[in-house]
Amino acid sequence: MNAVSETIWTAKEAAEATGGRFAKEWAATSLSIDSRTVEPGALFVAIRGDNSDGHAYVKDALAKGAVAAVVDHVPEDVAGDAPLLIVADTFEALQELGYASRNRCGGKMIAVTGSVGKTGTKEFLAAALEDQGQTHASKASYNNHWGVPYTLANMHAGTDFGVFEVGMNHLHEITPLSRQVRPHVAIITTVEPVHIENFDSEQQIADAKGEIFAGMDHNGTAVLNRDNKWYAHLKALADTQGVKVKSFGEHEDSDAHLKSCLLASNGSRIEAVIDGQEIAFTLQFSGKHIAMNALAVLMAIKLAGGDIEKAAKAMGKVEPLAGRGKREYLDIGDKNNPVTLIDESYNASPVAMNAAFKVLALIDPGRGGRR
Numbered sequence: 001m002n003a004v005s006e007t008i009w010t011a012k013e014a015a016e017a018t019g020g021r022f023a024k025e026w027a028a029t030s031l032s033i034d035s036r037t038v039e040p041g042a043l044f045v046a047i048r049g050d051n052s053d054g055h056a057y058v059k060d061a062l063a064k065g066a067v068a069a070v071v072d073h074v075p076e077d078v079a080g081d082a083p084l085l086i087v088a089d090t091f092e093a094l095q096e097l098g099y100a101s102r103n104r105c106g107g108k109m110i111a112v113t114g115s116v117g118k119t120g121t122k123e124f125l126a127a128a129l130e131d132q133g134q135t136h137a138s139k140a141s142y143n144n145h146w147g148v149p150y151t152l153a154n155m156h157a158g159t160d161f162g163v164f165e166v167g168m169n170h171l172h173e174i175t176p177l178s179r180q181v182r183p184h185v186a187i188i189t190t191v192e193p194v195h196i197e198n199f200d201s202e203q204q205i206a207d208a209k210g211e212i213f214a215g216m217d218h219n220g221t222a223v224l225n226r227d228n229k230w231y232a233h234l235k236a237l238a239d240t241q242g243v244k245v246k247s248f249g250e251h252e253d254s255d256a257h258l259k260s261c262l263l264a265s266n267g268s269r270i271e272a273v274i275d276g277q278e279i280a281f282t283l284q285f286s287g288k289h290i291a292m293n294a295l296a297v298l299m300a301i302k303l304a305g306g307d308i309e310k311a312a313k314a315m316g317k318v319e320p321l322a323g324r325g326k327r328e329y330l331d332i333g334d335k336n337n338p339v340t341l342i343d344e345s346y347n348a349s350p351v352a353m354n355a356a357f358k359v360l361a362l363i364d365p366g367r368g369g370r371r
Contacts, residue, residue, distance in 0.1 A: 007027040007028065007029055008028060008030065008031065008101075008157075009027070009028045011027075013100075015085060017097050017099070018092075018097060022068070031043045033047050033150055040064070040065030041065065041067055042061075043068050044057075044062070044066040044069040044070070046070060046071045047091055055073070058075050062078070068085055069082070069084055070085045071087070072090050091146070101153050101155045101157075102181065105157055107158075108161055108185070109164065109182060110162065110184070110187070112166065113167065114190050115193075115195075117190065118189060121293045122137060122164075123321065124294060124297045124315050124318060125163045127317065129301065134156065134159050135160065136154070136159045137163035142165065143165040143166055143167035144173075145173070151164060152164075161306070164183070166178065173208070174209070174212055175214045178212045178213070178215030178216065182215050183212070183220060184216075184217045184219070184303070185220065186220065186243075188225065190225045191225075193205065203233065207237070210233075218242070226254040227249035249292060256273070256274045256295040257273045258292065263287065267284050277302075277308065279312055285320060298311055298312060
C-alpha cells in the first residue's frame with residue numbers, strides 16, 4: 001500500500017465510530033493489532049484471541065510509540081491517565097472502524113476471492129494501480145474476519161483505489177466481509193476443490209465464493225473466470241444479486257480474452273483483448289494460470305477507471321513472492337551448477353501444486369541437469 005503520513009484517526013473520530021470514550025486527544029497515522037510490529041504514531045487495538053489477549057501488550061505498544069490503544073478495560077500495568085479509547089468489545093470496535101473508514105472513502109474498491117490465486121492477483125492489482133492514484137491494499141494474506149476490517153481501518157479517507165483480498169474456509173464467511181468492503185468490482189479467480197473437507201460439495205464452494213456479491217455496490221461488476229466449470233453457476237448468482245458480469249479466459253466469448261500466451265522458464269508474453277482493447281505485455285511469471293489472473297486484473301482496473309496500458313507495464317515489474325513462485329539458487333557443492341529451488345510452499349493446495357509442476361516442466365535443466 002502507498003505510504004502516507006496523514007492522520008487516519010483522531011480520538012474523536014474513533015470514539016464516534018466505536019461508541020467508545022477517551023480522556024486525552026490523540027491522532028493516529030496507522031492502526032495495529034500486533035504489538036510486535038507497532039510503529040510510532042499507530043493506534044493499537046487490543047484484540048482478544050484464542051491464544052493471547054492484546055490487553056497484555058498495551059504497555060509495550062505504547063512504549064514503542066503507539067499514540068493510543070483501544071481497550072475494553074484499563075490493563076493493570078497501564079496508567080489510568082494513558083491515552084486509551086475504552087470500548088465494550090475491541091474486536092467489534094475494529095469492525096466499526098473498518099465500516100467508518102469505508103463510509104468516508106470515495107475511491108473505487110476492488111475485492112479478490114477464489115480458491116487459488118487470491119494473493120498474487122491482489123499483488124498485481126496493487127502494483128498496477130500504485131502509479132494511478134493513492135492505492136491501499138491488504139498486507140500479505142490478511143483476508144479473514146480480522147484481516148479485512150484491519151485493512152479497511154488502515155485506509156486513508158483520500159484513497160483512490162482500495163484492493164482487498166477476501167478468503168474463507170466455510171460457508172457464510174465471505175458475506176459479512178463483502179458487506180464491509182462494499183466492492184465496486186469483485187474478481188473470483190476460480191473455483192476448485194480447495195478446503196473441500198469443510199463443504200458438502202464443490203458447488204457449496206462456488207456458493208461460498210459467490211457470497212462476494214452480497215455486499216457489492218449497486219452498480220458493481222463481477223469479473224468471473226469464463227473457463228471455469230462454475231462460471232454459469234456464479235453468473236446466475238450474480239444475476240440474482242443484480243451484479244453485472246464481465247468474464248476472462250481463453251473462451252472465445254470472454255470479455256477479457258487471452259489470444260496467445262508464450263510461456264518461457266523465466267516469464268511469459270501475453271496478447272489479449274480487454275473489453276475490445278488489444279494489448280500485449282510481459283510478466284516475470286511462467287504459467288498460464290498467472291496470465292489468466294492478469295487478464296482479470298486488467299479487466300478490473302478498466303472497470304475501476306484505470307489505464308490498462310500503464311497497469312500492464314507495472315505488472316511486468318512484479319516479481320514472484322516467497323512461497324508463491326520465488327526462485328532461489330542454491331550452491332550444493334558445485335558453484336557452476338547451482339540448484340534452482342522454486343518456492344511454492346505457502347498454503348499450497350493440490351490445485352496450486354499442479355500449476356507449479358506445469359511451470360517446472362517449462363524449465364530446461366541443461367546438459368546433465370535434472371528436474
